Amino acid sequence: MSRKLSMIRDVDKHINETVTIGCWLHNKRSSGKIQFLQLRDGSGYIQGVVVKSDVTQEVWDAAAKLTQESSLYVTGTVREDTRSKGGFELNVTGVEIIQITSDYPITPKEHGVDYLMDHRHLWIRTPRQRAILVVRAQIIRAIQQFFDERGFQLVDPPILTPSSCEGTTNLFHTKYFDEDAYLTQSGQLYMEAAAMALGRVYSFGPTFRAEKSKTRRHLIEFWMIEPEMAFVAHEENLEVQEQFVSHIVASVMKHCSKELEVLERDVTKLAQITAPFPRITYDEAVDFLKSNGHEFEWGEDFGAPHETAIAANYDRPVFITHWPTEIKAFYMKPDPNRPEVVLCADMIAPEGYGEIIGGSQRIDDPELMEERFAEHELSKEAYQWYLDLRKYGSVPHSGFGLGLERTVAWICGLDHVRETIPFPRLLYRLYP
Numbered sequence: 001m002s003r004k005l006s007m008i009r010d011v012d013k014h015i016n017e018t019v020t021i022g023c024w025l026h027n028k029r030s031s032g033k034i035q036f037l038q039l040r041d042g043s044g045y046i047q048g049v050v051v052k053s054d055v056t057q058e059v060w061d062a063a064a065k066l067t068q069e070s071s072l073y074v075t076g077t078v079r080e081d082t083r084s085k086g087g088f089e090l091n092v093t094g095v096e097i098i099q100i101t102s103d104y105p106i107t108p109k110e111h112g113v114d115y116l117m118d119h120r121h122l123w124i125r126t127p128r129q130r131a132i133l134v135v136r137a138q139i140i141r142a143i144q145q146f147f148d149e150r151g152f153q154l155v156d157p158p159i160l161t162p163s164s165c166e167g168t169t170n171l172f173h174t175k176y177f178d179e180d181a182y183l184t185q186s187g188q189l190y191m192e193a194a195a196m197a198l199g200r201v202y203s204f205g206p207t208f209r210a211e212k213s214k215t216r217r218h219l220i221e222f223w224m225i226e227p228e229m230a231f232v233a234h235e236e237n238l239e240v241q242e243q244f245v246s247h248i249v250a251s252v253m254k255h256c257s258k259e260l261e262v263l264e265r266d267v268t269k270l271a272q273i274t275a276p277f278p279r280i281t282y283d284e285a286v287d288f289l290k291s292n293g294h295e296f297e298w299g300e301d302f303g304a305p306h307e308t309a310i311a312a313n314y315d316r317p318v319f320i321t322h323w324p325t326e327i328k329a330f331y332m333k334p335d336p337n338r339p340e341v342v343l344c345a346d347m348i349a350p351e352g353y354g355e356i357i358g359g360s361q362r363i364d365d366p367e368l369m370e371e372r373f374a375e376h377e378l379s380k381e382a383y384q385w386y387l388d389l390r391k392y393g394s395v396p397h398s399g400f401g402l403g404l405e406r407t408v409a410w411i412c413g414l415d416h417v418r419e420t421i422p423f424p425r426l427l428y429r430l431y432p
């Protein structure tokens with residue numbers, strides 16, 4: 001039967017009007033001759049009030065039968081109510097049950113993380129998990145808006161690749177008919193090719209790391225946003241990054257205030273995220289760590305405790321620039337004035353969330369790129385096409401990659417990255 005349904009998020013457009021909503025029962029309480037139904041439809045929550053004296057016995061009995069996560073069509077009149085969180089409630093006049101649920105696995109009581117992860121398909125229905133996924137969706141909208149408004153073209157790199165220029169240790173191997181293939185770790189090399197055709201481009205897709213890591217910052221499968229820009233050098237690359245992150249945070253604050261409230265996020269900290277961001281060199285970071293009691297040698301990579309210590313000095317993301325050439329990727333351009341470091345930067349989020357962006361100016365010199373391939377024992381056969389980019393019309397170019405899930409974790413203020421994606425893939429979890 002066809003029916004015209006309203007969404008809970010749109011009830012403010014129907015004050016004093018009768019609407020019908022397709023929804024689920026989130027919770028229920030009764031006060032004698034009044035039943036209070038906490039209803040959700042995915043777009044939001046609203047309280048439905050069933051007054052026994054105002055409805056038929058059939059409607060009253062139907063409401064009484066409802067259990068947690070039962071599905072129904074509810075009809076009622078929208079009323080303003082300043083006491084409710086949403087500012088509105090529904091005076092119910094009709095209830096049509098679709099399905100009565102029994103023994104719903106996730107109850108209002110506390111459950112362990114493993115139990116909740118086993119029931120992730122149901123856990124995402126809860127207010128907190130819904131809020132996280134709404135923020136994630138808004139971040140994605142903000143990302144696309146930022147690049148679309150600045151003339152970037154969206155390009156989709158392949159997920160199956162013939163090899164990796166950074167080794168195969170952390171790659172997922174598969175067979176591509178009679179050849180070996182791997183799930184992508186990054187679309188960057190392909191985006192460099194796209195930038196030579198389209199100028200400014202970005203990709204937005206899944207990436208895979210076969211890392212046996214169980215930290216709160218790591219997922220096996222995650223999403224990356226990877227812009228690449230022709231005729232852009234290191235300094236402009238940093239400016240784009242700080243404008244990009246500032247735009248994302250501002251967009252979430254504007255459109256997701258209710259969700260941030262559900263998450264109990266301290267929005268005063270987010271309000272400080274405006275460009276420009278502070279910058280320190282790798283050298284300065286090393287000196288800072290040593291002066292604060294960390295044992296650290298120049299040339300080592302930073303771990304989570306180091307990043308957290310550095311970030312604690314700033315109220316917004318901080319760039320760490322000019323890292324040692326030896327510990328960074330082969331394609332990063334050396335500083336012409338100091339070849340032992342490269343023109344790169346990692347952006348470290350505040351509040352202990354670690355690196356959210358890594359980027360650099362890329363090598364554009366054909367001879368130097370050939371040397372790098374030899375030094376790193378990389379397969380010229382597999383990536384001759386990448387060397388061709390320096391052979392035919394090479395130009396200065398730069399790019400970066402932002403990890404979506406870490407960004408969601410930071411903006412939402414989450415303890416673990418597993419809640420940032422609907423169905424996380426973790427070291428020992430492939431279900432559901």
